[in-house]
Amino acid sequence: MGGAGALLRPAAWVSSRSPARWFPRTPAKPVVALKTPIKVELVAGKTYRWCVCGRSKKQPFCDGSHFFQRTGLSPLKFKAQETRVVVLCTCKATQKPPYCDGTHRSERVQKAEVGAPL
Numbered sequence: 001m002g003g004a005g006a007l008l009r010p011a012a013w014v015s016s017r018s019p020a021r022w023f024p025r026t027p028a029k030p031v032v033a034l035k036t037p038i039k040v041e042l043v044a045g046k047t048y049r050w051c052v053c054g055r056s057k058k059q060p061f062c063d064g065s066h067f068f069q070r071t072g073l074s075p076l077k078f079k080a081q082e083t084r085v086v087v088l089c090t091c092k093a094t095q096k097p098p099y100c101d102g103t104h105r106s107e108r109v110q111k112a113e114v115g116a117p118l
């Protein structure tokens, strides 16, 4: 039972390196990063990664926190079609990601704590 692999890889080593630990099956819930959107100028042709998890310190963009905090979430990658100023969501409750759709004004978001899931 266990085979030669068990001799080479002690159970503790296997579990600490298990892909399930780094990529949980049930993703964490996004948290409210801020309760107001952020205006940014997107540059035509440039690719952006919008923070989905709400844990990035570089809102509204990804800083890799989703990975290091093992959320199981991934940023939303998008390419700007034209250079223009847009309003990007930071409450993570928008129905039109990455853009703000006004959901942050709802009682649900306004009563939520920053850094907590909705």
Ligand code: FES
Residues within 6 Å of the ligand: 035, 036, 037, 038, 088, 089, 090, 091, 092, 093, 094, 095, 099, 100, 101, 102, 103, 104, 105
């Ligand atoms: S900041 Fe999320 S909907 Fe406006």
